[in-house]
Amino acid sequence: MIIGDIMTTDVITVKAEDSIQHVTKLIKENRISGLPVVDDEDHVIGMITEHDIVARCQTLEIPLYFNFLEGEVFGDCTKNLQQQVEKMKCFKAKDVMKEDPVVVSFDQDVKEVSRIMKNKEINLMPIVKDEKLVGVITQKDIFKATC
Numbered sequence: 834m835i836i837g838d839i840m841t842t843d844v845i846t847v848k849a850e851d852s853i854q855h856v857t858k859l860i861k862e863n864r865i866s867g868l869p870v871v872d873d874e875d876h877v878i879g880m881i882t883e884h885d886i887v888a889r890c891q892t893l894e895i896p897l898y899f900n901f902l903e904g905e906v907f908g909d910c911t912k913n914l915q916q917q918v919e920k921m922k923c924f925k926a927k928d929v930m931k932e933d934p935v936v937v938s939f940d941q942d943v944k945e946v947s948r949i950m951k952n953k954e955i956n957l958m959p960i961v962k963d964e965k966l967v968g969v970i971t972q973k974d975i976f977k978a979t980c
Contacts, residue, residue, distance in 0.1 A: 836946045837939035839978040840960045840968030846871045854880055854887075866971070867957045870930045875965040879930030882957065889929045934946035936961050940969065947975050953959060 835971045846869050847856050860883060867882030889974060937946050950958055951971055960968040 834943045834978070835940050836937060836943055836970055837962075837968070839943065839974055840939065840970045841974065842968045844869065844959075844969050846875075846966065847926050848872070849925065849927035849930070851926045853886065853926065853929055856926050856929070857886060860886075869871045869934070869959045869966055869969065870926050871966055877928070877934060877936050877959045877961060877966050879932050880957065880959065881926060882936040885929050886933060889924065892965060908942070920963055933958060935971075936963065943979065944976060946970065947972075947979075950975070 837913035841941055845859055845863055845865065847859065849872070860881075867880060868886070869877050870881060872878050906926070916932070935949065935953055937949065937957060939960050939962045946958070950956070950970075956972050958970050959966055960970055
């Protein structure tokens, strides 16, 4: 069996310049774990997962004690918090995505793709034909198709 037989072909994608708010909204609304970032010719240039977004947002210095103070923040802390929130709003897909993701061809064997996903610890993988995105596959998809 080839991966093209079981891949999802209705793929939700974003462009590198799309806002992280847009990316997050797509992930939440469609209940997906991530999505490919493509260029204007549908070449896969990156991947963004929920994990990538959470990890990127953790680099912000928003005080964890904010709730304990019942929203009361003093002096420079207020300014810093506002700057961090504004910084987060400015993130683009290109700022969060993993570049040069592992992709596989639509005609590759399912077992081979499964091994690649396991070895690289990948849950969501883009599928290409003639270097253009034609689908995605998850470990769950492979599990359903082979068990």
